[in-house]
Amino acid sequence: xxxxKAVLPVAGLGTRFLPATKASPKEMLPLVDKPVxxxxxxxxxxxxxxxxxxxxxxGKRAIEDHFDASYELEDLLKKKGNHKMLRELKTISNLxxxxxxxxxxALGLGHAILxxxxxxxxxxxxxxxxxxxxxxxxxxxxxxxxxxxxxNAPVIAVEEVEPSEVSRYGIIKPEKVEDGVYRIHDLVxxxxxxEAPSNLAIxxxxxxxxxxxxxIEQAAPGNLGEIQLTDALKTxxxxxPVYGCLVEGKLHDTGNKLGFLQAxxxxxxxxxxxxxxxxxxxxxxxx
Ligand code: UTP
Numbered sequence: 001x002x003x004x005k006a007v008l009p010v011a012g013l014g015t016r017f018l019p020a021t022k023a024s025p026k027e028m029l030p031l032v033d034k035p036v037x038x039x040x041x042x043x044x045x046x047x048x049x050x051x052x053x054x055x056x057x058x059g060k061r062a063i064e065d066h067f068d069a070s071y072e073l074e075d076l077l078k079k080k081g082n083h084k085m086l087r088e089l090k091t092i093s094n095l096x097x098x099x100x101x102x103x104x105x106a107l108g109l110g111h112a113i114l115x116x117x118x119x120x121x122x123x124x125x126x127x128x129x130x131x132x133x134x135x136x137x138x139x140x141x142x143x144x145x146x147x148x149x150x151x152n153a154p155v156i157a158v159e160e161v162e163p164s165e166v167s168r169y170g171i172i173k174p175e176k177v178e179d180g181v182y183r184i185h186d187l188v189x190x191x192x193x194x195e196a197p198s199n200l201a202i203x204x205x206x207x208x209x210x211x212x213x214x215x216i217e218q219a220a221p222g223n224l225g226e227i228q229l230t231d232a233l234k235t236x237x238x239x240x241p242v243y244g245c246l247v248e249g250k251l252h253d254t255g256n257k258l259g260f261l262q263a264x265x266x267x268x269x270x271x272x273x274x275x276x277x278x279x280x281x282x283x284x285x286x287x
Contacts, residue, residue: 006128008055009127009129011055012109016256017256026255028066031264037063044126047145050096051097055115066092067098070089077089101115124208124209133252135266135270140249143247151241154207154212155245156205156245157247158172162199170190171197174244180245182246184244208236
């Protein structure tokens with residue numbers, strides 16, 4: 001069955017990025033020349049997704065406005081004869097069809113996804129974290145979808161992380177099936193170094209069956225009363241094959257300050273308009 005819908009949970013409070021995120025969503029922080037969330041939406045579009053279901057919360061209106069038409073701005077650009085920017089603005093609002101649902105309280109990633117249950121209905125769907133972007137030749141979600149189509153099973157994107165960093169991630173217990181594809185036998189949330197079953201970390205893109213919703217409903221709230229996704233994924237793993245897809249490309253977690261800065265520098269260096277100039281600037285810095 002074709003995966004038509006992608007759920008983008010963007011209702012988190014962004015506490016790691018305070019005070020920048022006190023009144024504005026972290027997903028709207030500009031990464032070089034567009035908000036982080038636009039990279040994710042463009043990846044969805046390039047991967048063949050037809051509908052995006054954003055799970056938003058208080059203080060996230062800017063995201064809705066960003067993907068809506070903006071008549072006053074368009075009118076102004078038309079009058080000024082700035083047709084290039086006019087085209088760009090129209091492309092943003094016509095990217096895909098959007099639907100917004102609210103998570104009234106930030107009760108965790110699992111809970112955010114559950115808020116999209118009615119809109120997703122009884123079909124497989126994608127989940128894309130709104131603060132993770134992937135710089136890759138083939139869009140990351142398309143890579144994950146390819147594995148889903150070949151194995152006809154749920155798939156989770158994974159990335160290799162340093163063994164010293166495993167305690168920051170959800171880590172899979174893998175069995176290699178082919179290059180870059182693993183059968184997942186278990187998932188461990190933030191294991192201690194030395195106790196991790198691998199260095200393959202869950203990384204922000206998922207293709208999930210509709211049964212995920214009942215698995216989330218049955219998952220008990222964990223730390224701080226949050227309903228996490230990992231417990232529901234564990235249920236899926238117990239009920240049938242689930243695969244990990246090692247994504248080719250560079251992943252950036254823009255939800256923390258250092259990750260955001262690294263993404264900014266790397267993408268700015270690749271920018272066709274000013275990348276070279278920026279490289280020269282960096283070279284000239286006395287470090
Ligand atoms: P994060 O843990 O990275 O986001 O969740 P956060 O909670 O905003 O960040 P910190 O830890 O407070 O700094 C991953 C994704 O899940 C969404 C977030 O918006 C982010 O895109 N999320 C998280 C929700 O939509 N609702 C939640 O209750 C929690």
